[in-house]
Amino acid sequence: MNLPAPGIIWNSLPTPALLIDGEDKVDEVNPAAELFLNLSAKSLRGQTIGERLAISAPLEEIFSRVRKNRASLFVNDVEVTTGEKAPVQCNLQAAPVGEEPDRVLLLIEPRELADRLGRASLVKSAARSAIGMAEMLAHEIKNPLAGIAGAAQLLSMNLSGEDLELTDLIVDETRRIVKLLEQVEQFGNVRAPEKKPVNIHDVLDRARKSAGVGFGAHMTITEEYDPSLPSTLGDADQLTQVFLNLLKNAAEASDGAGKIKIRTFYEHSLRLRRADGSGQPLPLQVEIIDDGPGIPPEIANEIFEPFVSGRENGTGLGLALVSKIISDHDGWVSLDSVPGRTRFRISLPVAPKEA
Ligand SMILES: Nc1ncnc2c1ncn2[C@@H]1O[C@H](COP(=O)(O)OP(=O)(O)OP(=O)(O)O)[C@@H](O)[C@H]1O
Ligand SMILES: [Mg+2]
Numbered sequence: 183m184n185l186p187a188p189g190i191i192w193n194s195l196p197t198p199a200l201l202i203d204g205e206d207k208v209d210e211v212n213p214a215a216e217l218f219l220n221l222s223a224k225s226l227r228g229q230t231i232g233e234r235l236a237i238s239a240p241l242e243e244i245f246s247r248v249r250k251n252r253a254s255l256f257v258n259d260v261e262v263t264t265g266e267k268a269p270v271q272c273n274l275q276a277a278p279v280g281e282e283p284d285r286v287l288l289l290i291e292p293r294e295l296a297d298r299l300g301r302a303s304l305v306k307s308a309a310r311s312a313i314g315m316a317e318m319l320a321h322e323i324k325n326p327l328a329g330i331a332g333a334a335q336l337l338s339m340n341l342s343g344e345d346l347e348l349t350d351l352i353v354d355e356t357r358r359i360v361k362l363l364e365q366v367e368q369f370g371n372v373r374a375p376e377k378k379p380v381n382i383h384d385v386l387d388r389a390r391k392s393a394g395v396g397f398g399a400h401m402t403i404t405e406e407y408d409p410s411l412p413s414t415l416g417d418a419d420q421l422t423q424v425f426l427n428l429l430k431n432a433a434e435a436s437d438g439a440g441k442i443k444i445r446t447f448y449e450h451s452l453r454l455r456r457a458d459g460s461g462q463p464l465p466l467q468v469e470i471i472d473d474g475p476g477i478p479p480e481i482a483n484e485i486f487e488p489f490v491s492g493r494e495n496g497t498g499l500g501l502a503l504v505s506k507i508i509s510d511h512d513g514w515v516s517l518d519s520v521p522g523r524t525r526f527r528i529s530l531p532v533a534p535k536e537a
Pocket of ligand 2: 501
């Protein structure tokens with residue numbers, strides 16, 4: 183057998199894991215757990231879990247049963263809450279550690295994460311065929327629609343009153359469908375990004391300016407920028423589109439009159455873990471935070487998929503495009519949302535020096 187050293191396995195384990203000692207205190211924490219709990223190993227060591235986290239499960243009892251039976255235990259659908267974050271639904275697994283009678287290994291598997299990671303590639307190919315199909319339909323439907331609108335306009339010339347209202351309705355609705363179809367076509371046309379070093383603040387300013395003259399005219403937008411942020415390697419136009427879509431969603435969520443905060447900062451601990459175990463650091467963080475009602479819970483797990491929308495006139499392509507562009511940039515999108523505070527975070531790599 184040719185296994186890597188245990189420390190390497192511990193550090194590259196994508197599931198948050200904690201080692202608990204005989205007094206139910208934290209002994210060790212792996213990087214995935216630091217990231218998930220938003221707490222450093224240093225601040226957790228020597229503390230009981232309850233001091234830093236709220237977990238809706240009888241941990242003491244679980245640990246003592248694991249010690250007594252020398253067998254692992256699963257607990258599903260547990261809520262884990264840390265400081266400022268909204269509670270996350272998790273599955274827990276507690277297991278005895280080798281020959282050591284008192285130590286317990288605790289794995290915390292965020293349910294959403296598990297769903298997402300498992301489904302990611304599946305979704306991509308399913309989405310691709312759905313989009314291909316929609317593109318084809320879009321193309322086919324646009325021409326006859328133009329004919330319908332034209333015919334309605336001709337008819338309307340000889341009409342008055344209520345009848346005119348009906349032909350106007352035909353024209354308005356066909357226009358709306360044409361616009362929707364154009365969005366679908368545009369979605370299918372996204373080219374590969376042309377990457378250059380980009381100052382993320384320039385991109386944000388552009389997005390903010392367009393938002394300010396359009397959908398965001400009545401929003402209060404504040405900035406909290408870290409001016410020392412290094413450049414990322416990306417396609418400025420595509421990244422502008424990403425932030426525009428996020429700003430637009432934030433504005434629409436609060437009917438165009440809420441508050442949006444745009445925040446940028448550097449966080450070196452975040453890495454994108456690849457299937458081969460290597461990790462790409464994603465230290466550039468941009469957050470778009472709004473004070474709207476939050477993501478409707480019934481679609482919360484699907485909002486990045488195309489055609490999923492919680493709005494009456496939504497196409498459901500905004501976030502699908504965000505997700506596609508950011509994954510083309512080797513970045514990461516995450517969010518947490520509770521009523522009154524929805525935060526989308528884009529994490530991006532730093533442009534290499536020579537670029
Ligand atoms: N900041 C937010 N606050 C609350 N809900 C949101 C927010 N952002 C997205 N959503 C929800 O996610 C859904 C999907 O968003 P997405 O941008 O993909 O599509 P859309 O806005 O409905 O349509 P489109 O962007 O194509 O016009 C939205 O309809 C909305 O219900
Ligand atoms: Mg949108």
